[in-house]
Amino acid sequence: MPISNYIIFCLTLFTIGIIGVLVRRNAIIVFMCIELMLNAVNLLLVAFSKMHNGVAYLSDKSSIVGAEAQVFVFFIMVVAAAEVSVGLAIIVMMYRNTHSVDINFLNRLKN
Amino acid sequence: MNKLVYLIPLFPLIGFVINGLCRKSLSKTFISVIGSGSILASFVVSLVLFFDVKSGGAMAVKPLFTFIQTATLKIDFAFQVDQLSSLFLLIITGIGFLIHVYSASYMHEEEPQHFGRYFAYLNLFVFSMLLLVLGSNYVIMFIGWEGVGLCSYLLIGYWFKNNNYNAAAKKAFVMNRIGDLGFLLAVFWIINKLGTVDYHQVFSLAQDSSKHLLTTFDVTAITLLLFVGAMGKSAQIPLYTWLPDAMAGPTPVSALIHAATMVTAGIYMIARSNVLFSMSEFTMHLISIIGLATALFSATIAIKQNDIKKVLAYSTVSQLGYMFLGLGVGAYTGAVFHVMTHAFFKALLFLGAGSVIHAMHHEQDIRKMGGLKKKLPITHITFLLGCIAISGIPPFSGFFSKDEILAAAFAHNKIYWVLGVAGAAMTAFYMFRLYATTFLGTFRGTHDQEHHLHESPKAMTYPLIILAILSVVGGMVGIPELMGGHHKLHHFLSPILVSEKVHEIEHNTEWMLMGVSVAIAAIAILFAVNKFSKKPEMQDAEGLAKVLSNKWYVDELYDMIIVKPIEALASFFKNVIEKSGIDGAVNGVGKFVQYSSRQVRLLQSGQVGSYILFMVLAFALIILIWVNDGHIYRFLTKIF
DSSP states (O other): OOHHHHHHHHHHHHHHHHHHHHHOOBHHHHHHHHHHHHHHHHHHHHHHHHHHHHHHHHHOTTOOTTTHHHHHHHHHHHHHHHHHHHHHHHHHHHHHHHSOOBGGGGGOTTO | OGGGGGHHHHHHHHHHHHHHHSTTTSOHHHHHHHHHHHHHHHHHHHHHHHHHHHTTOOOEEEEEEEEEEOSSOEEEEEEEESHHHHHHHHHHHHHHHHHHHHHHHHTTTSOHHHHHHHHHHHHHHHHHHHHHHHBSBHHHHHHHHHHHHHHHHHHHTSSTTSHHHHHHHHHHHHHHHHHHHHHHHHHHHHHHHHSOOBHHHHHHHHHOTTTTOSOHHHHHHHHHHHHHHHHHHTTOTTSOTHHHHGGGSOHHHHHIIIIISGGGHHHHHHHHTHHHHHTOHHHHHHHHHHHHHHHHHHHHHHHTOOBHHHHHHHHHHHHHHHHHHHHHTTOHHHHHHHHHHHHHHHHHHHHHHHHHHHHTTSOOBGGGOOOTTTTOHHHHHHHHHHHHHHHTOTTSHHHHHHHHHHHHHHHHOHHHHHHHHHHHHHHHHHHHHHHHHHHSSOOOSOHHHHHHOOOOOHHHHHHHHHHHHHHHHGGGGGOOGGGTOOOHHHHHHGGGSOOOOOOOOOHHHHHHHHHHHHHHHHHHHHHHHHHHHHSOOOSOOOHHHHHHHTGGGHHHHHIIIIIHHHHHHHHHIIIIIIIIIIHHHHHHHHHHHHHHHHHHHTTOOOOHHHHHHHHHHHHHHHHHHHTGGGHHHHHHHHHO
16 A cells, blocks of 8 residues: 555544644543544554565565564553543543533633 | 152142041041141241252252153153242142141131041142142143142032032032143143153253244144133133132132132143243233233122122132233243232232131121221231232232233233233222221121121131231342342242243333332222222112123123033933933833733733644644745745
8 A cells, every 4th residue: 555545644634633623622522632643643653664664675574674663653652541541630630620621711720 | 859859749648648537536636737737847848949949959850650651652750849840839838838727727617527528628739739830741730730620629619518619619620621621632732742741851842943843833722722721720711700609618728729829720830831832922912812801801890799708709810810911921930920929918818808707707798897907906907918919019029020010011012011000900999999898997797796706816817927928028039120129039930931032121111110000009099998998889789880790791691602502402412312212212112022012912812722723833834934845944034
């Protein structure tokens, strides 16, 4: 499958994420959109890594060039999982305080 | 003996330091002993030096250290003892000592702290004056020149709680500064042309016609600028107005600074530079005209003044005018002679006036005096002697010096003589108007004042007596050969003066001139005494007299043509340039920052969504600029 398909798919996902962050007010949706963007980038990383490795593979069957990214992605996913737990915890705390998950309620931090 | 010369200014300097620093802790007695003692010590050394010079000790320059050294110019801090400076040293320290003693008594009501300040200033003044006279080059003279200006300011404004006095002090300072600028420019000019400021070198280079270092224009410009300096310091038209105002200071200060010493600095400077001045015909003419004009002008003002000190002040200006007339017609000896005799009788008159003011409890208006003859016998006698001396009645000192100047003026231009005699007649008239109104007739003050009238203490009367004796016999050093004298002063001073180009006048003519001037002065005296002893002028003056009593409205004129425009300019700068220009710019920056931050603040809405939007837009912009092989970036750098 040509790399351009991956790129277009990732761009689409990323754009959906951005638009979701920009237009939605529900904190959980926004959070999900952020995850979407993260995963779009993750996917792109994997795709490029495979493409890179594929090029090297043609000349040397045992080449592991670009294969590191396949491992990186797992790290990123683990970190993202941790981040999600922190983020969700924040949203829970926010809900407890304001009885709402609308991010526009957070513009009065000073009080 | 010349090794001792540095002691002369050192003593007053030490006195200044002690009195100035310890004024709060020392007793008045101690302060006055230090103050007067230091001057007495200087006087003794000056006396020794004087006799040393007189007995044929050659002119000596005593360098102390190098003051300024550059590749092309070397200025020594050196003292020069010769006939002229040793004579001035005697006048300054001698009369200065008497006035210090007098001051100790006159100022006894002051608080110790201010008393100490007063004596510190006096000592500093004497120090500066000695520096001025002793310096062997123009730069040292300038240091002293500035020093006396400063001390004059400090002493005129001695009673600094009175704002009028402060204004008078400032006026004196500013007027002097104008003159000082002329002096300074002259010194620069000399350095530029001759590369030295040392008197000997300047004069010998200037006279050396083979080298052509100075053109006629240079000499004229230098001498004119020096004369501007002398105008300021010696109160000549148009810079004389500070001197009468300077009467705001304590009376002994008026005697010391504004009569006997400081104002003669200009005369000293011109006499010192006589070589240069003799080279410029034009300057000499100008000096004699200015001198004569000042002499007449201020004499007319003095006729209608009612403040005892103001009369004397204008009389000082007038006598200084005579000295400049003498200088202008080339009679340097006559001018220096008149400086000396004038120092005697003017110090005497001022101290006498101080004694009167003291007795009258600080009343200075002569219309409220009268009949003081009986109550103040010593003051009366000495004051009378001073008046006779200044009026030029033989054989008192003023006669000889004034006659010498007038004779030289006659030889130069007969009109000068006529006007000079007219001035002398006015001098006699206003002095005896002052004398008659103050001492003769009946007392016109309050009963309380009459009750408290008393002769001054001995510390004040002894200086008066000594000065009176000097005023009477001081002329003996300059008896002209016509009268069988030898004119010792002339012979004494001749080594340092260029040969005076005074045309010889016939003896018969000279006798006649003397006779005429004395007769006119005598008539003026009789007229004045007759007129004012019984019935002094009490009513306000009218017509010309009113103009005279208002000093020809010169102060008002200066106020109108100089002070007011400057004030208007200043207020223009203050209200327009400062307010809308400078303040506008400074406040404008502040306002702009405030306005723009108020606008930028709106971006910080707290809406997370808008932050993210900005972030995304910014990223998009950055990517847009940097991708595409930097095309957009290059495009942007090209346009901006």
